[in-house]
Amino acid sequence: MDGDFVSEDRSLLNLTTGHLNTGLRGVPVGTCRTSFVTPEEGVHYCGYPITELAMLAPEDVVYLLFHKELPNLEQSVEFREELQSRGAIPDGLEQVLATLPREGHPMDWLSIGIHTLGMLGGVDDWREDALNLIARMPRLLGLIFRYREGRVANIPSDDLTLPLVGRFTSTLDLKGIDKAIMNRVLSTYLVLHMDHGGGNLSTFAGKAVASGHATIYSSMAGAMNALSGPLHGRANQSCFEFVKRIGTSEPAEVERFVRGELEAKRPIFGFGHAVLRSEDPRASAQFELGQEICPDDEYFRTICVLREVAPMVLAENPKIRNTNANVDIASGALLNFAGLQDAEYYTTFFGWARVAGIGAQIVDERTVMRGGKGIPIYRPKYIAEEQTLRHLN
Ligand code: NMX
Numbered sequence: 001m002d003g004d005f006v007s008e009d010r011s012l013l014n015l016t017t018g019h020l021n022t023g024l025r026g027v028p029v030g031t032c033r034t035s036f037v038t039p040e041e042g043v044h045y046c047g048y049p050i051t052e053l054a055m056l057a058p059e060d061v062v063y064l065l066f067h068k069e070l071p072n073l074e075q076s077v078e079f080r081e082e083l084q085s086r087g088a089i090p091d092g093l094e095q096v097l098a099t100l101p102r103e104g105h106p107m108d109w110l111s112i113g114i115h116t117l118g119m120l121g122g123v124d125d126w127r128e129d130a131l132n133l134i135a136r137m138p139r140l141l142g143l144i145f146r147y148r149e150g151r152v153a154n155i156p157s158d159d160l161t162l163p164l165v166g167r168f169t170s171t172l173d174l175k176g177i178d179k180a181i182m183n184r185v186l187s188t189y190l191v192l193h194m195d196h197g198g199g200n201l202s203t204f205a206g207k208a209v210a211s212g213h214a215t216i217y218s219s220m221a222g223a224m225n226a227l228s229g230p231l232h233g234r235a236n237q238s239c240f241e242f243v244k245r246i247g248t249s250e251p252a253e254v255e256r257f258v259r260g261e262l263e264a265k266r267p268i269f270g271f272g273h274a275v276l277r278s279e280d281p282r283a284s285a286q287f288e289l290g291q292e293i294c295p296d297d298e299y300f301r302t303i304c305v306l307r308e309v310a311p312m313v314l315a316e317n318p319k320i321r322n323t324n325a326n327v328d329i330a331s332g333a334l335l336n337f338a339g340l341q342d343a344e345y346y347t348t349f350f351g352w353a354r355v356a357g358i359g360a361q362i363v364d365e366r367t368v369m370r371g372g373k374g375i376p377i378y379r380p381k382y383i384a385e386e387q388t389l390r391h392l393n
């Protein structure tokens with residue numbers, strides 16, 4: 001977008017009453033410097049189509065979101081060292097995690113964990129706090145797994161020299177898995193999920209909280225709460241749970257299952273999108289990875305059949321604007337194959353990734369936009385409904 005676009009006053013939308021109570025669908029509210037989403041080609045980070053970035057290291061993509069350019073080799077090395085220097089978790093986090101209810105959802109643990117990092121180590125500087133949080137996420141996530149699963153003995157110390165993903169897998173320290181596969185699946189997962197334009201629910205929620213000058217940590221905890229809903233980030237958990245319930249990759253059985261879910265008025269998780277109008281390239285990239293690493297895995301075969309069958313069935317309902325697979329269709333099968341078998345944790349990986357995009361967008365909104373003054377406090381207008389003026393007397 002050129003600089004003149006926002007400086008010139010121009011009409012963007014003819015707003016009508018038809019736009020009310022539609023969840024702001026398609027209503028332009030601001031500009032975004034990290035990514036944009038087109039209905040047919042999906043998300044682009046700082047101009048690059050996501051499929052061209054999928055195989056890059058997460059650290060380099062975080063750099064891109066913050067600097068708007070990919071790093072050269074020297075910048076890449078320096079940025080890894082910077083993250084390393086920011087990565088140490090402040091004392092006190094583990095004591096808090098030890099008190100949390102084990103039956104609580106991991107997304108609630110994540111939100112509390114992020115709040116706790118803020119209470120223990122926040123420095124009240126948008127950029128510093130955003131980068132510190134990104135650098136501390138792998139250890140936080142690993143500790144959430146360890147404490148919630150009750151595996152608190154012999155947790156390896158945090159090896160800050162490892163890449164972000166390696167720090168998580170080394171904290172998790174699962175036996176009998178292929179760590180190279182797990183690292184690869186998680187690295188790709190992180191890159192694909194880091195950002196998705198300015199208006200997805202969790203990013204919007206995080207930026208709204210930050211607009212009142214709450215800290216990055218509070219804003220991010222709010223964003224994680226938004227992400228935890230099954231229509232948003234938690235669709236990845238729900239999708240893998242129903243793939244397990246299908247229990248077969250036989251096409252007729254899969255179709256029967258999809259129809260049964262719709263008859264029971266349950267959504268077909270992993271399909272549909274508010275903006276996209278073709279298959280999400282993030283889903284296509286994960287299918288490609290699956291074809292390479294686990295083509296014969298039964299869950300992977302099931303989602304391959306679902307990818308064909310569900311759009312056909314959903315297309316029978318003209319109300320559904322996008323019947324294609326979205327980002328959440330394939331991640332569960334890949335994470336499961338890599339050895340991460342408890343679907344309840346899947347949305348925490350989404351959250352881990354999104355901290356980068358939301359963090360970069362908050363830094364932009366608070367310190368760059370409007371000539372560095374920042375976006376004012378969010379305050380959209382709601383129109384009174386079923387309220388007439390009345391008085392007590
Ligand atoms: N299964 C069943 N019904 C659907 C689906 C689906 N996959 N997708 C859309 N619909 C329904 C939707 O509920 C709405 O019904 P109603 O008019 O009765 O309220 C109607 O079709 C029109 O919806 P759309 O305008 O096509 O989609 P909308 O923008 O409202 O919602 C989603 C987008 C993503 C919330 C919706 O497609 C959905 O619920 N999908 C399943 C859950 C899912 O996979 N979510 C993850 C999205 C990605 N993410 O990470 O956030």
Ligand code: MLT
Nearest residue numbers: 195196199200201274327
């Ligand atoms: C996302 O990645 O946040 C989802 O695809 C939802 C969205 O963009 O609205």
